[in-house]
Amino acid sequence: MAGLFRFRLGQSAAVVVLSIALSSPAFAACLQDRAIYTDRDDDFTLTFKSVPDDVPTVTSNEFTIQMNDSDLKMDGVVMWDKDGGRPNATVMYKCPTGDVTGEELQQCTVWKGVIYGLKEGADAELLPMAKEPSAQALLLPDFSGAMSSFNFKLEKPLETFPWEVFRFKECVPEQ
Numbered sequence: 001m002a003g004l005f006r007f008r009l010g011q012s013a014a015v016v017v018l019s020i021a022l023s024s025p026a027f028a029a030c031l032q033d034r035a036i037y038t039d040r041d042d043d044f045t046l047t048f049k050s051v052p053d054d055v056p057t058v059t060s061n062e063f064t065i066q067m068n069d070s071d072l073k074m075d076g077v078v079m080w081d082k083d084g085g086r087p088n089a090t091v092m093y094k095c096p097t098g099d100v101t102g103e104e105l106q107q108c109t110v111w112k113g114v115i116y117g118l119k120e121g122a123d124a125e126l127l128p129m130a131k132e133p134s135a136q137a138l139l140l141p142d143f144s145g146a147m148s149s150f151n152f153k154l155e156k157p158l159e160t161f162p163w164e165v166f167r168f169k170e171c172v173p174e175q
Helices: 001-007 010-021 104-106 141-147
Strands: 035-039 045-046 062-066 073-080 087-092 109-114 117-118 122-127 137-139 164-169
Touching: 045 164, 104 109, 109 141
Parallel strands: none
Antiparallel strands: 035 045, 035 164, 045 062, 062 073, 073 087, 087 109, 117 122, 117 137, 137 164
């Protein structure tokens, strides 16, 4: 740091700004609707879907959870409570489309719960909205337990389940 002060004021300010930019975490520059996360063992990838600015949506965020090296893919949506208090996520597997009953939705729902954004130091906050800076990590409480008790109707039962914390991996480039 002492070496910085040998430069003229304009040069040192540029060096400080450059060093801050290079040391800033990638998740801070990524919007939530472009963030990609992975579980601890890198067995599952959680990818948010980009939400166009000009299209009204019922959900605040949409995502998929893919079991890596597999065809297993689940869809997820996040809807905030009526009073805007908490982001409630629902993860579904092969739900029917069109007019469906509550019972049909219940049968294809793998997990429901509040999804949290985690920060350094394990501080838990609510999931950021689609166009806000992405969370450093995500917590889906009891997601692993819910997956282990869900009947995916696969030829071979699942043996691997994700950890409930997904850490930021990368940002989908803007198109």
